[in-house]
Amino acid sequence: MGYLKFIMLFIGVIITTAQTSKGTIEGIIQSANKEPLSNVEVYIDGKLKAISHTNGPFLFEQEAGEYTLELQQGHRTSTTSTVSVLPHKTTKISITFQEGMITLKEIKVLAEKELFKNTVQYALKKNKNIPGGNNLIDLQDQDLRRSFTLKDALRDQPGIIIQEFFGSNDQPRLNIRGSGIQSNPQRRGINLLQDDMPFNFSDGSYIIGLLEPQVGNYIEIFRGANSLEFGAANLGGALNIVSKTGYTTAPLHLKIEGGSYDLYNIQLEGGSVIGKTDIYASLIKNHSNGYRKHNKSSKESGNLNLGYKFNSHIQTRFYTQFINSSFDISGPLNKKMMKDDPTQISEGIQPKIPSIGPNVLRDLPRRDAKTWRIGNKTIFKINNDSYFNLDLYYQNADDTFYFPVVTGVRESLHEDYGLNLAFNSKYNSHHIKGGLNTSIGNIDRKYHANVKGEKGKTYADNLLEANNLILYVEDKYNLNSKISFIGALQLSMNHREIDENFSTPHSRPFFSYKTKTYEFFDSPAIVMDKNYLGLNPRIGILYEPNKRNQFYLNASKSYEPPTFDELLYNAGGNPNQGPNQISAKNLDEQTAYTIELGSRGENTFIAWDVSIYRSWVQDEILTTTDLFGISGETRNSVDTTIHQGLEMGLTCTIFTTPNQQSLLLSTVYNYSDFTFQEGIYKDKQIAGIPKHYLTGSLDYRMPQGLFANINFEYLPEDTPTDHQNTIYQDAYNLWGAKIGYHKLHWSVYAEVKNILDTNYASSYLIRDVVTNPPPPSISAEDVTTFIPGVGRNLTIGINYNL
Structure with missing residues (x-):
């Protein structure tokens, strides 16, 4: 709590210093022919500040300083104009909106140029230089939806x-091109980052x-090998959350959301610029x-980052974050149980239902995890075309995972240190990047028996050590104004070591509900020392006709390489007995x-993003649950697997009118054809991901600030x-559907999901094959496999920006 009070003090400082430095911008926008333009959106730092009305006027408040206004009308044109904002003064301007410029220009602050490019406009420009699939998710609209x-x-x-697994802040399964989809729960396959610094632990796993x-x-997502510079070389790529700063945040923002199943989410955040220093702080509780039964979840987080400009050539930013998360695990049901009552939980082996699975009622599976992270990013500007980055970070985590008795309680204490160096330079027709990523991590891991939801005797104690060194270099060569070639190479060296700390490995306890006492099993000391090496090239061509x-x-x-969650394996348990291996x-x-x-690309009425890919995968890491849906076994596939698919997003502007009405249709189609090419599973679909998956929405904006949305998710x-x-x-x-209203300082919305209260499985456990269980009255159909999706639910949100 002391940490949270510290951040609250900073928020108070932000509010106090920010309330006295605002001015007003009043302007009119006209075309090159001096005709007034309406329905032009005005942005600063990527945030929508105003929309011009009939005859072209607009008005809004802004912190004192010198900025570039960014103008956009539909998907077609944009331009910029510089303006000075004085405290307690109204600055009146007239802007000529010159057509024919397609994308928004980079923000320019006329004082010392900001070296930290944390704006959506810069990210759009940067990611257009990648010859591969990537996503940019602008989070500025979080005020207008559940978030x-x-x-x-x-x-x-x-x-x-x-x-989704349990419908809240728990452990959803994130899939990008099939990477890591086999883990139960998902814990690998994608490099997660925040502000370019790893969120994964050093062995590659994550919560x-x-x-x-x-x-x-x-949020920026680099699918597949388009993420080499972040140290990622896996099939899924990288996901990077770029934090708000004092430059991109309102002095005070309060968000309150509440809804079905006693849901609430509260965020208090603020940002400010004080001379050469900017600060951002946030407190969140949900x-x-x-x-379902046994389905509670809660999460608290405190975030703080502070930037300082030494001069126009050296700037630094410090980050710190604390997160505490706790959630119950309702567990799987079989299809009949899910159809009868999706809110119920499994109670183990139940021949009368019939059902076989974990005894959630008795074992009370859940997860309690908290982490503290601190980092620094410093940018050195060598000249206008060359930059050097240095990142340092540290994180620790305390993760206690209460599995059912068949696995027991897994307790992990993590410590990770890391350093990233990056060089970025433009020379003639070349854009060269290079650098290294290195990390060292230790996990103190213990396994205990689960006895009626409580931590019992310890049966394993291991020290897990991981270290990584990754080098990369990339050159983008512009052959001419339309064609570019990209070549990149990454060298990845990874070490995994397991040491035994358990004093009596030949006498390990496990609990049996049959005998209602502890029994013992013999298992040799667990020791491993393994090195992995990967040389990962990438070549590409980018053609830009316009x-x-x-x-x-x-x-x-x-x-x-595998994580420790795959390298350590326990087995031999069942719903009434702990593991004996x-x-x-x-x-x-x-x-x-x-x-x-x-x-x-885009034209007058439609914008698109389409990728087609095919991957030939060797030694695919597959994790499957056992018959009881609790513990899992990991192996390398002995057969070649194929991951191929289509990723397509379309946005169509159905209409826009001069009085600021608009109607947009957006749809996403993901086709995932993942199959075994040989062996006993030849031509079978790899379990874990739907072959066809569609989402879409119809968004209507009205001139008075009203907005509405209808959306769907289709399997x-x-x-x-x-x-x-x-x-x-x-x-x-x-x-689903949403309706809301927003003005300059505040917004309100109501959002309904699963309007028809459809009974469906949002996810499931993955197995090699579901065999008939031992009780003769139970069949494979009775094995608990499916995670029920959340029924009809409503969320109402209110936001206020100072």
Whole structure:
């Protein structure tokens, strides 16, 4: 609590210093022919400040300083104009909106130029230079919609599929091109970052529920090998949350959301600029009792970052973050139980229902995790075309995962240190990047028996050490104004070591509900020392026939070593007994060769983002649950697997009118064809991801500040949950709607999800094959496999900006 009080003090300072430095900008926008223009959006730092009315006028308040106004009308044109804002004064300006400029220009602050490019406009410009699939999610509209889960932040994005587990801040399954989809729960396959610094632990694992998108200015996702500079070489790529700063945040912002199942989400944040220093701070608290029994979740976070400009050549920024998350695990149901009552929980082996699965009522599975992170990013400007970055970071985490008795309680204490160096330079027709990423991490991991939801005797104690050194270099060569070639190479060296700390490895306890006492098993000391090495090239070509359209082609190699969650393996338990085996798995790294072809662009009425890819995967790391849906086994696939698909996003402007009415239709289609090429699963679909997945929305904006939305999520065909393709998740179609109102300083909205109260499975456990359980009265259909989706739910939100 002392940490949170410290951040609250900073917020008080922000509010006190910010209230006396505002001025007003009053202007009129006209065309090159001196005709007034209405429905022109005016931005500063990527935030919408005003929209011109009939005859072209606009008016808004802004912090004192010198800025560039950014103007945009629909998808077609934009321009900029510099303006000075004086405290307590009204600055009157007239702007000529020159047509034919397609994208917004970079923000320019006429004092010392900001070296930290944390604006959406800069990210758009930067990501257009990537010859491959990437996403940019502007989080400025979080005031106008539900925003406290990862699925809320990443919905309607090409190439991104999120399967919710329990409907709140828990452990959703995030899929990008099939990477890491086999983990139960998902814990690998994508490099998660915040402000370019790793959120993953040093072994590559992560706790996805600890991500906090509400503090982000935007999120950028680099699919596949388009993320080499971040140290990522895996099949999924990288997700980077870029934090708000004092330059991009209102002096005070209060958000309050509440809804079904006793849900609430409260955020208090603020930012300010004081001379050469800027500061941003945020406090967040959310809670939900959940849709199902044993389904509570809560999360608290405090975030602070402070930037300082030494001069126009050296700038630095410090970051610190504390997150505390806790959630219950309702567990899976079989299809009949889910149809009868999706809110119920499994109670173990129940021949009368019939059902077989974990005993959630007795074992009370849940997860309590907290983390503290601190980092510094310093940028050195060598000249106008060359920059050097230095990042230092430290994080620790305390993660206690109460699995059912078949696995027990896993307790992990993490410590990670890291350093990133990056060089960025333009010379003639070349744009050269290079650098290194290095990290060292330790995990003190213990396993205990789960006895009626409490921590019992310890049966394993290991010290896990991981260190990584990654070097990369990239050159983008502009052949001419339309064609560019990109070549990149990454060298990744990774070390994994497991040491035994358990004093009596030949006498490890496990609890049996049959005997109602502890028994013992013999397992040798767990020791492993393994090195992994990956050399990962990437080549690409980018063709830009004009400033609005691009086409690209690339080929790359991806590489991913296993995490400790895959390397450590326990087995032998059942719903009434703890494990009687534990060992280290000797796993190889997963590699793949990928080709990708795509296009992004826009014309008068439509914007698109389309990628087609095919990956040949060797030694794919597959994690599948056992019959009881609790513990899992990881192995390298002995058969070549193919991941291929289509990622497509379309936005169509149906109409816009001079009085600021607009109607937009957006849709995303993800086609994921992941199959085994040989062996016993030949031509079978790899379980874990739907082959076809569609989302879309129809958005209507009205001139008075009203807005409305209708949206859908559609799974058109059944999806296998096991590699033998015998048990299937049913197809489903969900509908949602939103209505709201916003003005300059405040907004309110109401959003309904799953309006028709559809009974469906949002996710499921993945197995090799579901066999008939031992009790003769129970069949494979009775095994608990499915995670029920949340029923009809309502969220109402109110936002205020000072």
